[in-house]
Amino acid sequence: MSVVPRLVVAAPSSGHGKNAVSIGLVAAFRKRGLDVAGFKVGPDHVDAGYLGVAAEGRPGRNLDARLVGPERVAPLFAHGASGAEIALVQGTMGLYDSVVGPSEVESTAAVATALRSPVVLVVDVSAMGQSVAALVHGFRSYDELLWLGGVILNRVASPRHEQLLGEALDDIGVPVFGTLRPGDLPPMFPARSSGLVPALTGDPELTRAVRRLGEGITDRVDLDGLLGLARSAPPLAVEPWSPGAPTPVGPWSPGAPVARPDRPVVALAGTPRGCYGYAETAELLAAAGAEVVPVDPLRDEVLPPGAAALVVGAGLPEAYGEQLSANRRLREAVAELARAGRPVLAEGAGLLWLAREWDGRPMCGVLDAAGVTRDSVVLGYREATAATESLVAPRGAVRSGYKQHRAVLTPRAGERPAWSWPGGTPEGYVWSGGYGSQLALHWAGAPEIAARLVAAAVAAARRDVAGSGAAARTPAPAAGAPAPTGFGPAGQRTSAPAGSRPAGLSVAAAGEAGRRPGGPA
Structure with missing residues (x-):
């Protein structure tokens, strides 16, 4: 009460x-x-x-x-x-x-x-x-x-x-x-x-x-x-909402070469004063078992040490596209995180930040798409149906979201769209380990999102450790042969086989040489 x-x-x-x-x-x-x-x-x-x-x-x-x-x-x-x-x-x-x-x-x-x-x-x-x-x-x-x-x-x-x-x-x-x-x-x-x-x-x-x-x-x-x-207001007879108690994420080998895998580090776009989103997001992530660390897309040049996932809320303003582009080192770090198959969840302008370019300026290159700012504003609520299983919802789930943006992305959706709603074409991107949409969700309305993201971060880390163990038992490749994908004993990323890329990632994010000017993601 x-x-x-x-x-x-x-x-x-x-x-x-x-x-x-x-x-x-x-x-x-x-x-x-x-x-x-x-x-x-x-x-x-x-x-x-x-x-x-x-x-x-x-x-x-x-x-x-x-x-x-x-x-x-x-x-x-x-x-x-x-x-x-x-x-x-x-x-x-x-x-x-x-x-x-x-x-x-x-x-x-x-x-x-x-x-x-x-x-x-x-x-x-x-x-x-x-x-x-x-x-x-x-x-x-x-x-x-x-x-x-x-x-x-x-x-x-x-x-x-x-x-x-x-x-x-x-x-x-x-x-x-x-x-x-x-x-x-x-x-x-x-x-x-x-x-x-x-x-x-x-x-x-x-x-x-x-x-x-x-x-x-x-x-x-x-x-x-x-x-x-x-x-003079009377007592309010209601039980306060709670993000829940910290959630255990399962057993873990103490010898795993990543920082505190039992409590993965989730980089949350923002500053120590708050995040680019709703306050409950950080609380839900912590309750789901994450160590939440802020990362400022405008000022920080690196992700937090040991970052296992990245969340960018819809409060990141579109007016800072030039500054987002100028922060090249962080763009490269985000692309590397996505390339490693770690969870990346971005809403609003965060989706544009993940694109190949925005208003002609280079962005993270996680998505093979281009953003353009227009004069008109897209504004309003949407009752959206999940078109693809993703970090935020199972396929077919209905979520209430909010859109407020001037910039639009082309293509509007990837090969695996995030959402559909009456009167609109499919929207958003889902790829292995990632989700991006201009639809803003309030996680208190769907608190399972935090648990899904933390579980995905732990699963990705376990795959990396398993891959490292397999690599340690595998003889070195012959001279000139491509090195296997994975993390070495010190956590460094090894090179990926030529031409390989996770589904939904752009050429730049997949680490292939060169760039192509457009085409579907």
């Missing part, structure tokens, strides 16, 4: 300032010394990342009923808010809006109801007077299960305007917890195209923006009143 004080910050529609108010509130409460947990309704990585920056220690998390299932929303909240002194949930779009699904399940109002949380409505009042009362009354009355605890008024023009608005809302008995003037919440965030990079690299521009939002909120908002409202 969760008893954490909590608030949901919502708005009548997008554009009222709820994002800035939410981040500012988390920063203001944190400045007071409170342990704050921040959440974002929906799939957006960036807002969740910024909430994590404001919380200074707790990762921002997402509550998305479509991706994880409505039944997991409250348990995930209880898990992420465990031990916090206050939790703040930033809504999405308008209070009762949903992208495509039923609003009573997927909207901010539905999340607030599931959490038994009071709602604070942020309203842009720059073009209204007494009508604010009619608007707020309508939102309060629309759903009798919703608990509208009060409002924060944004873009109030003057003291007289503030007085008029306050009197109108007092007539309907709705508390006003703050009034913000047009200059109180200036837009100072890094460009949204930067994605999670500012949050994961400690960008000083973002740090300053979050601090100033917190200062503006502190000056103009009744934090004590909001804290009292949050503390």
Whole structure:
């Protein structure tokens, strides 16, 4: 049972300032010394990342009923808010809006109801007077299960305007917890195209923006009143979600020439501040038996020592294609990992990073495909069916995912596609040991993904050790003959027979000489 004080910050529609108010509130409460947990309704990585920056220690998390299932929303909240002194949930779009699904399940109002949380409505009042009362009354009355605890008024023009608005809302008995003037919440965030990079690299521009939002909120908002409202939320009778206890991966020979094979090292794209994906990914991998080590695709030039697998989440932004290409040493290391048959799982822009090229720039070359950035954005949820058995799902399994990208890959799918869905052509790549797709999955909605990946990493390591033992018992080849594929006693990769390559890998990733300009993967 969760008893954490909590608030949901919502708005009548997008554009009222709820994002800035939410981040500012988390920063203001944190400045007071409170342990704050921040959440974002929906799939957006960036807002969740910024909430994590404001919380200074707790990762921002997402509550998305479509991706994880409505039944997991409250348990995930209880898990992420465990031990916090206050939790703040930033809504999405308008209070009762949903992208495509039923609003009573997927909207901010539905999340607030599931959490038994009071709602604070942020309203842009720059073009209204007494009508604010009619608007707020309508939102309060629309759903009798919703608990509208009060409002924060944004873009109030003057003291007289503030007085008029306050009197109108007092007539309907709705508390006003703050009034913000047009200059109180200036837009100072890094460009949204930067994605999670500012949050994961400690960008000083973002740090300053979050601090100033917190200062503006502190000056103009009744934090004590909001804290009292949050503390009035009743206990949440739900068992917190858990990634599970560390999973044993089976017996292992202590003489195996790889680092801690009983707990394989999984390189997770990100930094020590977090990953390019949802926070639960790292927790699930650790629970499945992995040692999770961050690797920054933009800055690190090598994979972590002993890396047995690589995971790249969908939060890696497309705006950094040039930097990904410039990091040649890491590109080569990723190609070598894939060539060795180790598990590689990439979503979103991570799939483009694995391609032969992207906008004419060389990439890892794991896939014989080319990415091109377009002007239009592909955006929305997909109910996808696994077209091929892969690291993330058995063939025929149905998963809910989210797509948000400008760049597209040609071919769209490999010889073994990852997914299909109604109205679309097959998408994604599956190869021996690997999976890549622009479809983003929330692993809390399919926690078996982590176990599948860790099991694949252990199996690949066992094959390498078995191959090493066989190689040690095999006489040396005659002069000029190709060396067998495998790892030597010191772990060095030996050369592969000419012309051999795992199914689905490009020519570059398979280690063949030269390059061919295109063709199906």
